[in-house]
Amino acid sequence: MDRETTTRPLRADARRNRDRLVAEARAAFDRDGVAASLEDVAARAGVGIGTLYRHFPTREALLEEVLRERFDALGATARALLDHASPRAALRTWARGFAEAGTTFRGLTAALSATLRDESSALHASCASMRAAGQALLARAQRHGDIRADLTVAELTTMVFGVAWAHEQSPPQAPADLDRLLDLLFDGLSPR
Template identity: 45%
Template sequence: MQPRPMRADARRNYERLISTARAAFMEHGTSASLDDIARRAGVGSGTLYRHFPTRDDLLHAVLSERIDGLLAHAAQLMGEPDPEVALAGWLRGYLDGAMSPRGTSTVIIEAMSARWAATRLGTAAGAIRDAVGGLLERAQRAGAIRTDADAADLLRLTNAIGVAAERAPDPAGYADRMLALLFDGLRTR
């Protein structure tokens, strides 16, 4: 049986909650108060929790476009002739979005843990890990990247760069510099 379509007012509340949550997460990070998000959206806490029973559900809704984009970008880069360029391009794109909203890097790393495995965000983090794993394995098979690196470690290192870049005066410049250092350590040549 198909779920019933949302009523127009419920759809408006849903979209307003996502928009308000995105703004709150940008301003206060991903640990922003859910009750404050509901209040700022002009709805009661019950409405927020009816649409998003857990923080994970709300975070997933806010980040779902970003997650889908990362997965599509990884699939597209599998056709890039240079596997190292493909991996670096994906990680650069990942870092571009890892700082927006603030705290996204930390949320993705936490979602990779066993505690989150059964959640929507945990499933998405696993898909991200698998996507970068495919790019990493391809670069390793080509002899460009060390074979002792794995996808989870690479994501953790990249997330650490994202967290540090959030606090830098020039986040993008800092992230680029740290990513270059990371690749210097990963290269086999």
């Protein structure tokens, strides 16, 4: 979160500007992918580019705000899945949600993949929290012998991003089946 919102509450007009920026960014990312023009986002929100950068100093900070709810939901899903009868099915369900989150906006998979390795990124904290929740599901599936024991959560998320990227890049007339790709991945993750 930016320094302005963590040190003192926003004035009502600043809060409205911030909310409009987030709404317009969500629409722009949906329409044009993560490379959408920030100048257009600001103009559609009715503010100058300086106001956008005052609230969100980087594209990643704005993207993190747009994706925060989805990331929080994935973390909550992971925690709820810890009680699932099948640890393997629970991990796969979480992996599917993770893959879907990665394809929310065109180009997001690459941005998230880079973010997981960059601790200084605004998206890193949200991704790290989501990945930690997935780690608990992975460890449970490994303890039950459902998933190979030498797999790390970093390797799992990299592979799930690969599946998400393949799904995202497939032609619209013949989209890659996300579930089929995940099934193939999880078959390969079975213990020998």
